[in-house]
Amino acid sequence: MPPMTPVSIVGAGPGDPSLISVRGLRYLTRADVVVHDTLIDPRLLRMARPDAETIDVGDAAPTEAAQDAICLLVAEKAREGKSVVRLKWGDPFVFDSGGKEALFLHEQGIRFEVVPGIPALVGIPAYAGIPVTYPGSGDTLTFIRGYEHGEEATPDLDWHQLASVDGTLLCYAGPRQLARVAASLLAHGRPADDSAAIISCGTTPQQRTLSGTLESLSKQLDAHPPTVPAVFVVGPTVGLRDHLRWFDERPLFGTRIVVTRSREQAGEFVERLSDLGADVIEAPSIHIEPLDDYDEVDRAIAAIASYHWLVFTSANGVEHFMRRALSRMRDIRDLHGPRICAVGPATAERLQRLHLRVDVMPDEDRAEGVIAALKATGSLDGQRMLLPRADIAREALPEELRKAGAEVDDIAAYKTVRASWVHEGQPDIYKKLLEGDVDIVTFTSASSVRHFVTNLGEEQAADLLQQVAVASIGPVTAEAAQQLGVTTSIMPGAPYTIPSLVDAIVAHVRSKA
Numbered sequence: 001m002p003p004m005t006p007v008s009i010v011g012a013g014p015g016d017p018s019l020i021s022v023r024g025l026r027y028l029t030r031a032d033v034v035v036h037d038t039l040i041d042p043r044l045l046r047m048a049r050p051d052a053e054t055i056d057v058g059d060a061a062p063t064e065a066a067q068d069a070i071c072l073l074v075a076e077k078a079r080e081g082k083s084v085v086r087l088k089w090g091d092p093f094v095f096d097s098g099g100k101e102a103l104f105l106h107e108q109g110i111r112f113e114v115v116p117g118i119p120a121l122v123g124i125p126a127y128a129g130i131p132v133t134y135p136g137s138g139d140t141l142t143f144i145r146g147y148e149h150g151e152e153a154t155p156d157l158d159w160h161q162l163a164s165v166d167g168t169l170l171c172y173a174g175p176r177q178l179a180r181v182a183a184s185l186l187a188h189g190r191p192a193d194d195s196a197a198i199i200s201c202g203t204t205p206q207q208r209t210l211s212g213t214l215e216s217l218s219k220q221l222d223a224h225p226p227t228v229p230a231v232f233v234v235g236p237t238v239g240l241r242d243h244l245r246w247f248d249e250r251p252l253f254g255t256r257i258v259v260t261r262s263r264e265q266a267g268e269f270v271e272r273l274s275d276l277g278a279d280v281i282e283a284p285s286i287h288i289e290p291l292d293d294y295d296e297v298d299r300a301i302a303a304i305a306s307y308h309w310l311v312f313t314s315a316n317g318v319e320h321f322m323r324r325a326l327s328r329m330r331d332i333r334d335l336h337g338p339r340i341c342a343v344g345p346a347t348a349e350r351l352q353r354l355h356l357r358v359d360v361m362p363d364e365d366r367a368e369g370v371i372a373a374l375k376a377t378g379s380l381d382g383q384r385m386l387l388p389r390a391d392i393a394r395e396a397l398p399e400e401l402r403k404a405g406a407e408v409d410d411i412a413a414y415k416t417v418r419a420s421w422v423h424e425g426q427p428d429i430y431k432k433l434l435e436g437d438v439d440i441v442t443f444t445s446a447s448s449v450r451h452f453v454t455n456l457g458e459e460q461a462a463d464l465l466q467q468v469a470v471a472s473i474g475p476v477t478a479e480a481a482q483q484l485g486v487t488t489s490i491m492p493g494a495p496y497t498i499p500s501l502v503d504a505i506v507a508h509v510r511s512k513a
Contacts, residue, residue, distance in 0.1 A: 005083045007074055007105055009098050011091040011117015012036075014124050015203035017044035024115040032082035035074055039089040041204075043270075053077075067097055071104040078110050094119040095145050095172070121170040124202030124231045128209045129245030130238055137236045138167030146181070147174035147229045154180040163190035168235035178232055179221035185234065186218055195238035200230040205256075205279030207248060211241055251506045253277030258429065258441045260285045260448045262419070265316070269444070272502045281438065283429045285451035288316055289415040291391075294324060296411050300386055301325050305337035307409075309374070309385040313343040313365070313397065314445075315350040320414035321388035322354055338386065339377075343370055345497050364494050365474055367396040371404055381405035388413035392447055394476075418451040430456055433464040440490070440505060442471040444498070446480035453484045462486060469508060473501045 008027040013019030020028070028034065028047055034054045036045065045054055057070045077084045092098025092114055105112045121143050125132055133141055142165055144155055152174035162169070163185050173181055178198060186192060192215035199209045210217065214234055247253070256279045259266050263284045270280050291297065301324065304310075312318050325335065339359040342348035348358045362373035374380060383406045387398060391412035398410040432438050433456075443449045449472075453461040462485035469489045472478040474496030478488040490508045492500035 004078050004081060004110060006111040006113045007078050007084045007086060008113050008115060009086045009088065009092045009102055010115040011098075012040050012044060012087050012089060013118040013203070014090050014120035015039075015041065015201070016123075016127075017041040017047075019118050019123060019203065020044060021115060021117070024117065027083075027085050027113075027115065028087065030083060031085040033077045033084045034087055035070065035077070035084065036087040037089045040087055044087075053082075062097070067100065070097075071101055074101065075105060075108050075110055078105075088117065089120070090123075091117040091119040094121070095143070120172050120202065121231060124199050124207075125170070125197075125233055127203045127207060127247040128197065128199045129241045129243075129247070130197060130199075130233055131240060131244070132168050132170065132233075132237065134237045134240065138165075140165050140167030142167060142169045144169060144171035144181070146171040146177050146232075152176045154184060159184045159188040163188040168233065168237055170234075171232045172229060173232050174229050175226045178226060178230060179218065181232055182214060182218035182221055186214060190214060190234065194234055195236055196232070196234045197238045197241065198226070198230045198232055200226060200228050202231055203247075205254060205274075205277065209241070209245075209248065211238055247277070250275075250277030252509055254279060255509055256281060256432075256437060256439045257505070258283050258432075258438055260442060260452050261444045262286045262288050262448075264288050265444075269442075269498050269502070272498065273505070276502070276506060281427055281429070281432065283427060283452075284419045285448050285455055286445075287417045287419050288320075289417050290320065291412060291415060297321065297324050297388070297413060298328060300388070300409060300411055301328050304335060304386075306384060307338040307386045308383040309341055309406075310338040311341045311343070311370070311374075311385055311387045311397075311401075312347050312351065313370075313387070313389055313393065315344075315346045316390065317388045317413050318342075318347060318350040318354075324413075341370070341374060345495050365476055365496055367400040370397060371400050374401075375404065379405070382407065385409070387411065390414060390416045390447065392416050394446060416447045418454060420455070430460070430464070433468065436467065438468050440469045440471055440508075441465060442473075442501070442505070443477050443481060444473045444501070446477055449477060449481045449484060449486065453486065458484060471501060471505055471508075473498070 010024040010027055031048060031052055034048050034052055035057055038056055038058050048054060074084055074086055086101060088096060088098055090096060102112055122132055146155060171181055194214045196214045196217045197209055197211040198217060201207050252273060257273055258281045259270055260283055261269055266282060273280050340356060341360040342351055342358045343362055343365050348361050351358055360373050360377060362369040385401055385406050385408045387408060387410045398408045401408045465486050470486055471490035472481055472488040478491055481488055490504050492504040
C-alpha cells in the first residue's frame with residue numbers, strides 16, 4: 001500500500017476565490033484529489049492541476065448520511081496514497097463540518113492538516129464596509145448558528161439574553177430564517193432603532209447589502225422575503241458602512257462583462273476587470289494549441305541567420321516560436337542574425353523576458369503602421385523577413401510587405417482553434433444575451449470575434465450584440481467585427497493593450513452612470 005500523505009482540510013473563504021490563504025492555495029495546486037463544496041468558485045477550482053480529480057460533494061451543510069459518505073470518500077482517496085484536499089466554504093472549524101471530518105480521519109488513523117479560511121461572518125461584512133468590532137461598539141462579538149446546518153428552523157436560543165448583549169450579533173441565515181431572527185430579537189427587547197444590515201452573495205460581484213434599523217429591516221423581510229441565504233448583522237458598527245464601503249463602490253461593480261479571450265491568455269484581463277468590480281463571464285471562443293507538424297518552423301529556425309527581420313505580431317507567436325527555437329538551438333545566442341520587430345507592448349515584453357532586444361515597435365498594429373515603422377529603418381527591397389504567426393492570421397501584413405519589396409516567409413507557429421461552448425461546459429452565452437444578462441462583450445483579436453460569431457450563429461450574433469456594448473482592443477479587431485455586422489462601441493486609443501482596453505471600459509461605464 002502506498003504511504004498516506006496528510007489530508008489537507010482547507011478553508012476557501014466565503015466566495016471571492018482570491019481569499020484563500022497562500023498555504024491553502026499551495027496545497028490545492030499540488031493535490032491529486034480535490035473534494036469540494038458546491039459553493040466553491042469555479043475559478044478557484046481551475047487552480048488545481050489539470051489532471052487532478054475534482055469531486056463536488058454538494059452543499060457546505062450536507063445531511064448526516066451525506067456527511068458520512070464524504071468522510072468515507074476522503075479517507076478512501078487518502079488510503080490510495082493520493083494527496084487529498086478537502087476544500088470547504090468559509091472556515092472548516094466555524095459552523096462547519098470540518099471538525100467532524102477531522103475527527104473521522106483521526107479515528108481512521110489518517111493524518112490530516114487544517115488550513116483555516118476567512119469565516120463568512122467576518123469576511124462578508126468586511127466586503128460590505130462593516131467592521132464586526134470597533135472601539136466603543138461593545139465588548140462582545142456573537143456568532144449565531146443559522147443556515148449552516150442546512151435547515152431553516154429558528155435557532156433555539158435564549159433570545160432574551162441574546163437581545164441584551166452589548167455588541168455585534170451576526171448570523172448566516174436562510175431566506176426564511178432572516179425574518180424570524182429579526183422578529184425574535186425585537187420581541188425580546190433588542191432596540192428597534194439598532195443598526196442592522198443584510199448582505200447576500202457576499203464577496204462576489206452579485207453582493208447586495210440592505211441596511212437600516214432592526215425594525216425597518218424586519219418589516220422589509222416580512223413584505224419582501226429574500227430568495228437566498230444572507231449574513232445578518234445587528235449592532236452599532238453597521239452605521240460605519242456609509243464611510244467604509246469599498247467593494248460595491250468600485251467603478252465596474254455589478255457590470256457583467258463577457259471575456260472571449262482564450263483561457264490560456266485571459267488571466268490578466270479577467271483579474272483586472274474583477275479587481276475593478278466586474279462580474280466576469282469567461283466564454284473563450286478560441287484555444288491556442290501547438291502545431292501538429294513543425295517541419296516548416298524547423299526549416300526556418302535552421303536558416304535563421306539568412307533572415308534580415310523577425311516580425312512577431314503577438315505574444316503567442318513569440319512564446320510558441322521561441323519555445324521551438326530554443327529546443328533546436330544550443331544557445332539563445334544562436335539567434336544572432338535578424339533584427340526583431342515586435343507589434344504591440346505585450347509582444348515586446350514577452351521578447352524582453354527572453355533577453356531579446358526589440359529593434360522596432362510600431363505605434364499601431366495595422367499593416368500600414370508596421371510597414372511605416374520598418375521603412376523608417378531603411379529600404380525593404382530584398383529584405384528577407386520571417387513572420388511566425390497564428391495559422392489563421394490575416395494576409396494583409398505579408399501582402400503589404402511584399403508590395404514594399406520584401407521577401408516574406410509567413411509561417412504558422414501555433415494553431416488557433418474554435419472553442420466549443422457546448423462541449424466544454426461554458427455558460428449559456430446565447431441565453432444570457434437573449435435575456436439581457438450581459439452588459440459588455442469584449443474581443444481582443446479578430447479570431448476571437450470570428451469564432452464567437454460562429455458559436456452564436458452569424459445572424460443571431462449581429463442581432464444579440466446590438467443590445468450590448470462591444471469592446472474591441474484595437475482597429476483590426478473592430479474591423480473584423482464590423483465585417484460580421486458587429487459594431488464596436490468601446491475601443492482604446494494606441495497602444496492597443498489589455499490595460500488600455502480596461503481603461504476604455506471603465507470610461508464607458510462611468511459615462512453611462
